[in-house]
Amino acid sequence: MSSGTDWDTNAVEYSGDIAVNGDETPPVGIESPEDVYFLPHSIEGDLKIVNAEYVFADVPTGDTVDDPTPETEITGSLEDAYYQPHGVAGDAILVNPEDVFIAQDAVEGQLQVVGDEQRFYDDQASPQFPYAQLDETVVGWQQSATVTEPRVGAAVSGYDSSLTIEEAEHDLDVYVLGSEHEVRVTSQVGRELSVNAFFVGTNNTVSAGPYVDVTVANESGTDNTATQDTFPVDRLIEQTETDAYSEAGFGRAQVTYQQSADTDDEYCPNCGCVDVTIIERRQRDAFFAFGSPVYTYDDGGVSYECEECSPRGSPKMQLTPDERRELFSWSELATADDDITPVTPVRSRAVIPGAHSSGLTGLLYLGWTFSPFRHCQ
Numbered sequence: 001m002s003s004g005t006d007w008d009t010n011a012v013e014y015s016g017d018i019a020v021n022g023d024e025t026p027p028v029g030i031e032s033p034e035d036v037y038f039l040p041h042s043i044e045g046d047l048k049i050v051n052a053e054y055v056f057a058d059v060p061t062g063d064t065v066d067d068p069t070p071e072t073e074i075t076g077s078l079e080d081a082y083y084q085p086h087g088v089a090g091d092a093i094l095v096n097p098e099d100v101f102i103a104q105d106a107v108e109g110q111l112q113v114v115g116d117e118q119r120f121y122d123d124q125a126s127p128q129f130p131y132a133q134l135d136e137t138v139v140g141w142q143q144s145a146t147v148t149e150p151r152v153g154a155a156v157s158g159y160d161s162s163l164t165i166e167e168a169e170h171d172l173d174v175y176v177l178g179s180e181h182e183v184r185v186t187s188q189v190g191r192e193l194s195v196n197a198f199f200v201g202t203n204n205t206v207s208a209g210p211y212v213d214v215t216v217a218n219e220s221g222t223d224n225t226a227t228q229d230t231f232p233v234d235r236l237i238e239q240t241e242t243d244a245y246s247e248a249g250f251g252r253a254q255v256t257y258q259q260s261a262d263t264d265d266e267y268c269p270n271c272g273c274v275d276v277t278i279i280e281r282r283q284r285d286a287f288f289a290f291g292s293p294v295y296t297y298d299d300g301g302v303s304y305e306c307e308e309c310s311p312r313g314s315p316k317m318q319l320t321p322d323e324r325r326e327l328f329s330w331s332e333l334a335t336a337d338d339d340i341t342p343v344t345p346v347r348s349r350a351v352i353p354g355a356h357s358s359g360l361t362g363l364l365y366l367g368w369t370f371s372p373f374r375h376c377q
C-alpha cells in the first residue's frame with residue numbers, strides 16, 4: 001500500500017461507480033478507482049491524494065497532510081468515484097486513482113497531492129455564486145439536462161454530459177468539472193448577456209448563441225473551448241434586393257435593400273468592430289418592370305452596418321425604470337465631456353432609415369467609441 005497505512009481493518013469491497021455521500025465513517029480511504037470527482041464542499045476535513053495520474057485542481061494543493069488511518073476503506077474493482085457535497089464529514093485519503101478533478105471549495109481543511117503525473121491549477125477568477133445556489137447541477141457519466149430561464153448559472157461534473165441552457169436573461173456562471181462535456185447557452189430573443197465559463201478538466205466546450213458573450217473566466221485544465229455563434233446575417237436584413245424590386249411595381253421608383261457585405265475588411269467600416277457580421281445597405285433609383293430594374297438613374301452608393309451598430313442587431317430588451325434613469329443620467333454626463341464628443345460621428349445609426357430603436361441604443365454607445373478598431377465582444 002503506497003500510502004503506508006494499514007487499510008485492512010474495515011475494508012469494504014465495491015465494484016463500478018461509487019458515490020461518497022456522507023454515510024461512511026471518516027476518515028474515508030478509497031483505493032484504485034478510475035476517475036475521481038470532488039464536488040464543492042465534499043471533504044469537510046483534510047484530503048490527501050497519492051499517486052494520481054492527472055490532477056485538475058480548482059484549489060491550491062500545496063499543503064502537508066498526515067496520512068489518516070481510514071475508518072472506512074473502499075476498495076474492489078472500482079470505476080469512477082464521485083464525492084458529493086458533504087460526502088466526507090472528516091478527513092479522506094485517495095490512493096492510486098487515475099485522473100482527479102477537484103472543484104472550487106471542495107476541501108475545507110488542508111489538501112496535499114503527492115506523486116501525481118501532471119497537475120493543472122489556475123486562479124484567475126472564482127464563480128460568483130456558490131454551487132448550492134446554481135439553477136442546475138448535473139453529475140455523472142453521459143447525463144443530459146436542460147435548464148430554462150436560469151437565474152445564476154449551472155454546473156456539470158463527470159464525463160461526457162450535455163447541458164442545455166435556454167431562454168437565459170441574466171448573466172450566468174457555467175462551471176464545468178471533468179472532461180468531454182458540452183454546454184450550450186442561448187438567450188431569450190434579443191436579450192444580451194454574458195457567460196463566465198469555469199473549466200476544471202479537459203476537452204470541454206461551452207458554446208453560446210447570438211447575443212451571448214462567453215468568456216473563459218478560469219481554466220484549471222487544458223484543451224477547453226468557449227465559442228460564440230456567428231451573428232445570423234438574416235436578422236440584420238429588413239428587405240432583400242428581390243423583395244425590394246418586386247415591391248417597386250412598374251415605373252420609376254427608389255428602393256432600398258440590404259445584403260451580406262461584400263467586403264474583405266475584418267472590421268465594420270461604420271463602427272470599427274472586428275469579428276462581426278456585416279451587411280451593406282444599398283439604394284437604387286430606377287425604372288422597374290416585372291420585378292427588375294430596366295434603367296438605373298442613380299445607384300445610390302453603399303453604406304455598412306454590423307451586428308453591433310445595426311438597430312436590428314441591438315437587443316430588444318425592456319429597460320426597467322431604474323435602468324432607463326441610469327442610462328439617461330449617464331449619457332448626459334457623456335455628451336457633456338469634451339473628450340468624448342469628437343468621436344461620436346463614428347456612429348451613424350441615428351440617421352439610418354428604419355432605425356426605430358436607435359435613439360436609446362445610440363446613446364448607450366457614446367462612451368466607448370474611442371478606438372478605430374474596437375473588438376466589441
Ligand SMILES: [Zn+2]
Pocket residue numbers: 268269270271272273305306307308309310
Ligand atoms: Zn458596425
